[in-house]
Structures are given as structure tokens and as C-alpha cells.
């Protein structure tokens with residue numbers, strides 16, 4: 027992301043925080059996902075009374091983009107209200123992100139200061155689709171059918 | 175949903191199926207969520223190499239709507255490619271839906287035949303935010319602080 | 323479950339509540355899963371700072387049993403501290419349960435009064451493995467390979 | 471983990487793989503979690519027809535230990551059938567692990583060769599309970615009640 031894109035994404039992420047559905051954590055997170063073609067998809071955390079069904083802001087942004095036909099990303103910005111700490115993506119969102127490759131992840135405080143990383147840096151030695159492909163290839167080489 | 179709304183939602187749900195990210199299940203699902211004010215949000219299933227991170231079409235549609243400020247829904251249409259069976263929402267999506275109240279859930283086959291139900295009918299004796307509120311009220315009555 | 327089995331499961335479910343890891347919801351749930359061969363596996367809710375990673379008591383009990391080689395169940399008992407309401411399984415746990423067939427689900431209050439249902443009753447018109455099999459069969463009949 | 475503990479955990483993890491419920495991925499994973507007091511809890515992946523409800527081997531082991539009253543861990547071993555690659559925990563399992571602190575994570579191939587890391591190393595700049603506590607403290611300092 028260049029500076030102009032970053033600023034736009036920070037605006038979008040921070041503006042979307044108002045829509046967070048967080049009656050349980052009261053923790054409003056907003057995300058803005060930039061596609062390689064320059065489109066921005068925002069996301070918010072959507073919580074559920076069964077906590078385990080909660081979907082974070084980043085995953086909302088990813089699914090939103092995919093559902094409109096976009097799967098190639100330049101970066102994602104994650105905004106929280108926390109003034110003294112950078113809120114980074116949780117492990118679930120990190121895993122969800124690497125499904126779409128390596129791209130920038132920027133965490134931003136209310137004062138617009140940023141912490142910059144990337145999907146791959148945030149998940150060292152990552153588990154990915156390549157592992158499933160390697161498994162399928164090994165099974166094929168060994169003459170195993172999926173039923174085995 | 176009246177007939178016109180239903181037809182529009184079926185179109186939207188079936189059209190969105192093409193964007194499903196389903197390299198693991200090869201099962202394309204599309205959803206179309208109608209807000210009470212007449213806006214339609216589509217969704218698709220977005221799978222992950224770590225299967226447990228998969229998000230279904232319905233949940234994509236819900237988070238998308240919420241992230242744009244919409245939380246009041248008339249109904250959701252779920253479309254699959256299966257010709258001989260209606261594909262109903264999984265339990266996770268049923269739970270995600272009841273967070274936003276009771277509204278129509280319509281499952282549709284490729285030939286546009288439908289199975290109609292509702293979020294509350296699909297989750298009899300549902301667990302919901304009311305349970306958490308009841309728990310908090312009981313704790314308060316008994317003088318328990320959250321820390322106990 | 324016969325009465326003796328039910329009583330044992332209620333004891334086990336209520337006794338396990340003390341181990342719940344619930345620093346976010348403060349809602350202690352315990353479960354006791356009875357295998358067809360008479361073994362009991364307990365479970366508790368295990369929450370996470372990323373709420374979406376929370377695993378409920380029922381799913382803890384299911385994975386525990388499976389990890390020891392048990393997949394055939396007579397019933398599951400779910401215990402909460404709520405005195406005036408029965409806490410039923412969330413949609414995610416209902417879906418997780420039907421993977422292993424139709425069996426009793428019993429919700430129990432602190433005073434041991436019960437609400438009895440079953441995995442299939444709690445998920446009407448359920449989505450299941452049969453849907454995935456039907457999809458694979460349709461694809462095969464139509465000469466589609468998974469890659470299409 | 472010392473060498474003896476590691477060997478025992480590798481045995482336990484690899485032995486538990488047989489119990490994996492993986493009719494969708496056909497990818498058998500086993501885990502063995504060592505508590506600080508020397509107890510081993512095994513885990514396997516338990517998949518669901520609704521892929522998103524799948525629970526990995528590591529999370530099965532964690533919930534199992536917690537449900538029996540154990541929350542303090544020395545390390546976890548993760549075993550797969552893949553001969554040429556180390557299978558590391560997915561992001562969801564990494565997040566689930568850091569809930570219980572920093573401890574060893576060892577990935578093991580069928581030939582018992584290992585890749586050693588730790589929960590904190592696998593989730594750099596991790597999101598954790600400390601973030602939620604910081605948020606609550608900030609809200610309190612600013613006179614915000616959770617309802618705001």
C-alpha cells in the first residue's frame with residue numbers, strides 16, 4: 027500500500043468501527059481490505075451469544091471481498107479504540123488471511139500510528155493449502171485412495 | 175418476503191454462487207439476505223485449508239450486512255447446486271442468524287423450487303442472548319460479581 | 323439413557339462445571355456424554371480472548387470421546403447454573419452432535435430438573451454428511467470432476 | 471520437555487492419529503499435550519460435514535486437559551503422516567494455545583524428526599487476554615461503562 031492507499035484504508039477501517047456488533051466484548055474493531063485493483067472492503071466484528079461463533083472484523087472483510095469476486099489483496103488495515111497498544115489479528119484471522127497469499131497487515135491506533143507486518147510474517151512456518159496438496163500427492167504416490 | 179422479493183433474492187443467491195471459494199469441498203453455496211428496508215446482501219462459502227476456519231455463505235451475508243450498518247432482516251435465501259435435496263443452513267449459521275431475530279429462511283434448488291422455514295423454527299428451544307442476560311440478572315440478584 | 327445413567331451423567335456434568343475456562347462470559351457449563359458402551363466423557367466450555375475460538379462444553383466432550391476411539395453415543399447431558407431457564411446447546415454444538423447420529427440431549431438445571439430432546443429434534447431438516455455424499459454422487463453422475 | 475518426555479509425547483501423538491475423525495480431509499493428525507505436572511492429554515482432529523465446525527487435534531487436547539482441571543502446560547507435540555514436510559498448527563490452534571501461556575510446540579514427522587517452536591514464537595505480536603484487560607482499563611479510566 028502506498029501512503030495514499032494507507033490513509034484511505036485507515037479512514038475506512040476507523041469509520042466502520044461504529045457498525046461492530048459487540049454486545050459481549052464491547053470491543054469495536056474495524057477493518058479495511060484493499061484489493062490489488064484498488065477496491066476497499068470494510069469489515070467489523072460480529073459477535074454471537076454463543077461466543078465461539080463470533081467473526082472478527084478481518085474475516086468479515088475477507089469474506090465480503092471474496093463474495094464479490096475479489097481474492098487478490100494488497101493489504102488489510104485493522105483499527106481498534108485502544109490508545110496504548112496495537113491490536114493485532116487473532117490467530118484465526120491470520121490463518122484466514124494466508125489463504126489468499128502474502129500481503130501487508132497494518133494495525134492502527136486511534137491516533138493513526140501504525141504497526142506494519144504481513145500475513146506471512148504473522149504466521150511463521152504457516153500451515154496452508156500447500157500442506158493439503160503435499161498430503162494428496164504423497165497419498166497418490168503411495169497408491170492410497172482417499173478412502174484408505 | 176413477498177414473491178417479487180423472493181425472486182430477486184433467488185437470482186442474487188444463485189448468481190453469487192460463482193464466487194464461492196471452495197477448493198476443499200467443491201460445494202458452491204450462495205446466499206442472499208434481505209434487510210427490512212429492502213437491501214440485498216449476498217454471501218458465499220469461503221473455505222480455508224484449516225477446515226475449521228471455513229465461513230458459510232449465510233454467515234458471509236450476515237457479517238456483510240452488519241458491517242454496512244444493517245441488522246434487521248426479512249429473510250435469507252440459500253442456494254446450492256443440489257438437484258434432489260434442499261440444502262439447509264448448518265447449525266453454526268442457524269445460531270448466527272438468531273442473533274438478529276426471527277425471520278424467513280428459504281432454501282432453493284437450481285430449478286428455483288423452495289423449502290421455507292425461519293430462523294426460530296430451525297433452532298427449536300434456541301440458545302440466545304436472553305440466556306446470557308438471564309444469567310447476568312441471576313448473578314446480580316445473588317450478589318455475585320462477574321469475578322466470582 | 324435409563325434413569326441410573328441419567329443420574330450419573332447429571333452428576334458428572336455438574337461436577338465438571340468447576341473446570342470451565344470462562345474468564346470472558348463467566349458462564350460455567352458442564353457436559354457429560356454417554357457412549358453406547360457405558361463410558362462417560364465430560365466437557366466444559368473453554369473460552370478464548372478471541373471470542374470466536376471458544377469451544378463449548380458439548381464439543382469438548384465430543385472431541386474427547388472421539389480422541390479416545392468412541393463415536394457411538396446414547397446421550398449427552400448439559401448442565402448450567404441458571405435456575406429459571408434450561409440452557410440448550412448452541413447451533414454449533416447441535417451441528418457437531420449430528421455428525422454422530424441421533425441420540426438424547428438432556429439439559430439440566432442446578433436442581434436436577436431436565437428438558438429432554440435429541441440431536442435430530444434440535445436441528446430440524448438438518449444439514450449433514452448425507453448432503454455432501456449426495457453432492458458427490460450428483461457430480462459423478464454428471465461427469466464432473468472435483469476440479470470443475 | 472526433556473528427551474524422555476518428548477519421546478513419550480511423540481508416541482502418544484502418533485498413536486492417537488488412528489482415532490482422527492477425518493472423512494472429509496482424510497488427513498489424520500494426532501496431538502499430545504504435556505502438563506507441567508507430567509500428565510499427557512492426547513487429541514485428534516474431529517471434522518464436521520459443515521467444515522467450519524471442524525476442531526483440530528491441538529484444540530481437542532487443550533479442551534480435554536482443561537476439562538479435567540489442567541491449564542498449565544510444558545509443551546504440545548503434533549504428529550502427521552506427511553513425510554516431507556512438518557505440519558505446524560493452524561492459526562486457530564496457535565491462538566487457542568496462547569490462552570494458556572508460552573510453552574513448547576513440537577511438530578513431528580512419521581520418522582520422529584522434529585521441528586521445535588513455541589506458542590509465542592508461532593504467533594508474533596500476539597493478540598491475547600492482555601488486550602482485553604487493557605481495553606477494560608482504558609474504558610474505566612475514561613469513565614465508560616460497558617454499555618457505552
Ligand SMILES: [Zn+2]
Nearest residue numbers: 082115116119
Ligand atoms: Zn480475529
Ligand SMILES: [Zn+2]
Nearest residue numbers: 230263264267
Ligand atoms: Zn453454515
Ligand SMILES: [Zn+2]
Nearest residue numbers: 378411412415
Ligand atoms: Zn455450543
Ligand SMILES: [Zn+2]
Nearest residue numbers: 526559560563
Ligand atoms: Zn488447528
